[in-house]
Every structure is written in C-alpha cells, then in structure tokens.
Amino acid sequence: MSTPHIVVAGGGYVGMYTALGLQRQLRKGEARVTVIEPRSAMTYQPFLPEAAAGSLEPRHVVVPLRRTLKGCHVVTARVGVIDHAARSIRVQPVEGDPYDLAYDELVVALGSVARTLPIPGLAQHGMGFKQIEEAIALRNHVLDRLDVAASVSDSRTRRRALTFVFVGGGYAGIEALAEIEDMIRFATRYYDSVSPEDLRFVLVEASDRILPEVGADMGRYTVARLRDRAIEVRLETRLESCVDRHVVLSDGEQFDADTIVWTAGVKANPILATSDLPLDDKGRVRASTDLRVEGLAGAWTAGDNSAVPDLTHPGEFCSPSAQHAVRQARVLAANVVRSLRGQPLEDYKHKHVGSVASLGLYKGVAQVYGVKLRGFPAWFMHRTYHMSRLPTFNKKVRVVLDWTLALFFRRDVVSLGSLQHARDDFDRANT
Ligand SMILES: Cc1cc2nc3c(=O)[nH]c(=O)nc-3n(C[C@H](O)[C@H](O)[C@H](O)COP(=O)(O)OP(=O)(O)OC[C@H]3O[C@@H](n4cnc5c(N)ncnc54)[C@H](O)[C@@H]3O)c2cc1C
Numbered sequence: 001m002s003t004p005h006i007v008v009a010g011g012g013y014v015g016m017y018t019a020l021g022l023q024r025q026l027r028k029g030e031a032r033v034t035v036i037e038p039r040s041a042m043t044y045q046p047f048l049p050e051a052a053a054g055s056l057e058p059r060h061v062v063v064p065l066r067r068t069l070k071g072c073h074v075v076t077a078r079v080g081v082i083d084h085a086a087r088s089i090r091v092q093p094v095e096g097d098p099y100d101l102a103y104d105e106l107v108v109a110l111g112s113v114a115r116t117l118p119i120p121g122l123a124q125h126g127m128g129f130k131q132i133e134e135a136i137a138l139r140n141h142v143l144d145r146l147d148v149a150a151s152v153s154d155s156r157t158r159r160r161a162l163t164f165v166f167v168g169g170g171y172a173g174i175e176a177l178a179e180i181e182d183m184i185r186f187a188t189r190y191y192d193s194v195s196p197e198d199l200r201f202v203l204v205e206a207s208d209r210i211l212p213e214v215g216a217d218m219g220r221y222t223v224a225r226l227r228d229r230a231i232e233v234r235l236e237t238r239l240e241s242c243v244d245r246h247v248v249l250s251d252g253e254q255f256d257a258d259t260i261v262w263t264a265g266v267k268a269n270p271i272l273a274t275s276d277l278p279l280d281d282k283g284r285v286r287a288s289t290d291l292r293v294e295g296l297a298g299a300w301t302a303g304d305n306s307a308v309p310d311l312t313h314p315g316e317f318c319s320p321s322a323q324h325a326v327r328q329a330r331v332l333a334a335n336v337v338r339s340l341r342g343q344p345l346e347d348y349k350h351k352h353v354g355s356v357a358s359l360g361l362y363k364g365v366a367q368v369y370g371v372k373l374r375g376f377p378a379w380f381m382h383r384t385y386h387m388s389r390l391p392t393f394n395k396k397v398r399v400v401l402d403w404t405l406a407l408f409f410r411r412d413v414v415s416l417g418s419l420q421h422a423r424d425d426f427d428r429a430n431t
Contacts (some may be wrong), residue, residue, distance in 0.1 A: 004030075005032055005034065005103045005104050005105070006022060006031050006103065006106075006107065006336060007033075007036065007089055007101060008022075008033065008036070008072075009082070009089065009110055010036070010108070010110040010269075010305075010311035011035050011039065011042055011065050011074070012037075012043065012109065012111045013042070013111075013303060013325035013326055014111070014183075014325050014329045014332070015034075015035060015037060015042070015109035016042040016063065016092060016301045017325075017326055017329030017330065018302070018336075019033055019333075020069065020085070020138070020333075020334045021330055021332075021333025022333050022337065023070075023071035025337045026071075030340065033069075034072065034073045034075060034101070035065060035069060035074045036075045036077050036091060037162065038078045039096065039131075040065060040066070041064045042068075043062050043131060044062065044386075044389075044395075045062045045322065046386050046389075047137075047390070047399070048061065048129065048130075048134075049176045050358065051135045051139075051180040052180060053179035053180055053183040053411075054139050054183055054411050054412050056267075056403075057398070057402055060182050060395055060402055061390075063391045068392060071185060076093065077091045077094060078092040079091065079092075082106070082272075082276065084275065084276050084293075084296060084298075085104055086108075087102055087298065088100045088101065088102055088103070089312065103117035103298075104324075105298050105336055105339075106298065108285050108293065108299065108300065108305060109301070109303055110269035110271060110272065110304070110305045111269055112268055112305060113219075113266065113269055113270065114130060114262060114266060115264060115265040115266055117264075119241060120241040120242070120243045121241055121243035122245075124194065124243075126399070127260065127261050128261075128262060129172055129261055129262075129263050130172070130266070131264035137363070138259075138416045139180075139393050142259055143187065143415035145162075145258050146162075146184065146194060146415075148161045149193075149194055150193050150194050157331055159256065160245065160257055161199075161258050162198050163202070163244075163255060163256065163257035164184075164201050164259040165239075165257045165260045165261065166201070166202070166203050166262050166263060167232075167249055167260070168202045168204075168262065168265060169209070169233075170264075171205060171211060171357045173203070173263030174222065174226075174359070175358055176261060177201065177203055177226075177231070178226065178358070178360045178363070179360055181199075181201050181229060181231060182361055186411055187413040187414065190413065195231040199230075200255075201232065202231075202232045202247075202265050203226065204238070205235050205237065206236065206237065206248060207236065208235050208236050209235065210233070211365065213355035214355050214356075214357060214367040217372060218374070221374055222227070222359065222365050225359060226359070227364065230419075234249065234251065234253075237249050239292075240259075243346045245257055245258055245395055247260065253282065266304060267282065270283065277293055279300075284305075284317075285305055285306045285307065286307055287302065287306045287308045288309070289309050289347040289349075290335055290346065291328060291335055292345075298334060300332055300335070302332050302348075303325040303328060304321070308324070308328060312349060312351040313398075318350075319352060322389070323350075323352060324350060324352070326389070328349070331348045353368055353369055354369060355368075356385055357378075357382065362375075362379050362381075363375060363376075364378030364380075364382045365378050366378040366382065382415060385400055
C-alpha cells in the first residue's frame, strides 16, 4: 500500500497549525503532507494593526511556512476546483499551468475573504485589512497623505488627504482605526503645517454598537474613548457610495476622503462554491463535531471557511476567530492521525473565552472569562496574550525586541509608498 497523501489547502492559522500538528505526530513514512498556499508565510492577523501603525516590523508578524514546516512539502499556489469524489484538487501555481493533485485526505483551511457589498466606488477605492500587504500599504498610504497635505496649497486636496474613513466596527476595524489614528496623531509633530486638529477620522458602522466581541458595556466604553479622541463614530449608518472618493453616508453626510478602509466583516472563501463539498447557506463547509466534512470520508475542515458546531452553545456555530482556529487545528491534526491509525476521533469543544482589543499605544479594552478590563491593563493583556500565541520562539523574540526598542526610540513614521513604484527612477534614467 502506498503512503497516504494528506493535502492541506490553505496555510493560514488552521492550515499551518494542522500541518505542524501532523508533522509532530506522524511516524516516519506514515503519511506525507503537502500544504498549498499562495503566500510563503502565515500571517498572525491580530498583530496587523500594530504592524500598520509601525509598532511592529511587518516581517515579524508573519511565519515562513517552509522554515516552520520542514517535514511537509509546501507548494506556493492557489487551490482551484476541489473534486473530492475523484480525490483531486486543482493547483494553480503563481506561474505556469494549473495541474491536478491526487490526495487521500484533504484538509480544507481556505479561511475567509472580506465581505463586500455592491457599493458604488468601493471596489475601486476601498482598501481591505486582512493581509500583511494591506497593512503595509495602508501605513504607507496614510503617511503619504500627510506628506501630500503638508505640501499642497489647495485646501480641498488637503482636506481630503487628511480625511480617513473606516467602515465596520468589529475588532479588525476598530483596532486598525485606533492604531492608525494614534500613529498619525504622533506623526503630525514632525509636520509644521499639519496639526492633530486638521485630521478627520470617521468610523461608519451599520449596527447600533461596535466591538460585539467584548460585550455591550465595553463597546459603549470604546465608543466614548474614540469620541474623546475626536474620532467621529457614526452608528446605524451605512456607506452608500464612494465614487471618485466622494463619500456618501446614509445619514445624508457627504465629503471627500482619500482613505477608505473596508473592514465590515468576512465571508467564507468563495472558491469553495466551485467544489463538490457540502456548504451551508453562508457558503461555509459543513463540519461535524469531530471536524470531518459532514458526510464525507477523507475530508476535514476548520476555521473561518467552515461551519463547526459549537458544542458549548447547541444549535450555534463557532465564531470566525483565531481562538477557535488554533484549537480546532490541534484537534483536527490529532483526528487525522487517529483516523489513519483506526482509532476513535475526538469532538471539538471550546468555550469562547472572550476578546481583547488594542486601541492604540497603552489603550485597550477586554472581556475575558467575564472579567472586563479597560485602558492600560487591557492593552497590556492584549500584548502579552498575543505574544504568547504568536507561533515560533524566533518571532516572539523579534516582537518583544520591537516593543522594547519602541520604549527607547520613538515610532518610525516614514512612508515607503515609493516601493509601489520601485522602477520609476531607473525608467526615468533610461529615457
Ligand atoms: C486585522 C485582524 C485582526 C484579528 N484579530 C483577532 C483577534 O484579536 N482574536 C481572534 O481570535 N481573531 C482575530 N482575527 C481573526 C483571525 O485572524 C481569523 O479568524 C483566523 O485567521 C482564521 O484562521 P483560518 O485558518 O480559517 O483563515 P486564515 O488564517 O485567513 O487562513 C486562510 C489561508 O488560506 C489562504 N488561501 C486563500 N485562498 C486560497 C486559495 N485559493 N488556495 C490556497 N490558499 C488560499 C490564505 O492566503 C490564508 O493564508 C483577526 C483578523 C483580522 C483580519
């Protein structure tokens, strides 16, 4: 009998931790593992806001897959159609022709994508905030806007450069907004013609609350703290249009803004719709409690792209969070190994312990095991919790060094937006 081939589709939280678990638990020759992921590294998303704000070096919040998964074969490619009936997956490498890869066991860990709406102008001018390149691009963009505002004479151009709109009040959006505002406010000290009062930050949230992850009280507290910082928090308001970066809100307000960040939720990876896997009405792969794909042999799933029953709240599904993703990956890896060995499988059960969110340097909000924290203690908990969760000792040390250096030296607030145009000078020299 040939060695079973396990294919892990996606190398994010679930993909990387599952592969790591398999690598640790499989005996030599028991199975071979292939991870298919278009990026060369796993992104530790909870640190993206700090990477965008320059508190952390972006390279320190990503974990290189090949270095971490030495016992696995890593393929830098996108997964296309999954034909589970034929035990075959379409692989689209970054360059070259697509090909089909045969497998015995499949782990579906393709995560989520931004949940966008057909809002005029959004596709052209909105920026996402889910990947490391988006965090770097946002940092460069907002610092670049400060340079523009400080150097133009036209007041309209200046006003739109200094107007920053964030749509979506979940933790990704609030942390991104709060960290960026903190950084820009700090950066204005180096500009003789831009002061903090010139900045306009607008948070647009369709529901009547923000940060549902930390509970209603802490959500209200966060709104109050953001408003203290002159951030306009517009609840029960929707973005209706942003054609040519002219923002129109559902409350009738209209203004121009060069920065429109969209963080209004996520949806399961749409590539799943092309597969023959069972999906629910939200496009998520249906999972059973032991993390097998419902009704199928040889297929497993977890994380944001799946509907995993929440055994602590019967009838509900686990929320899309890193907290669940990491724990599910551990159970999933162990269950794949158990199934190869003909042993009984374990069910996934974890009670969500709460959430912590950073609101900029030394500011935060948290609700963990029912305990509410605010201000410095919450911020400190955010840092220590995520540092402890960050994969690999190497990255932990680098992150701690970044934070330590930041205590002695002020934030680095230089825009490297010119990275987008790295060939421009050379091209000019050639003309
Ligand atoms: C800014 C931000 C802050 C967050 N903060 C927190 C927090 O504080 N606490 C918390 O619990 N959660 C947090 N989350 C949520 C958490 O990061 C996600 O729930 C978690 O990453 C889900 O893991 P996953 O493996 O399902 O998806 P991901 O980690 O997103 O992994 C999916 C992987 O699939 C890859 N992929 C996509 N398409 C394809 C394809 N076609 N072929 C192959 N691979 C593909 C992607 O490149 C990605 O690497 C945050 C998210 C964001 C964006």
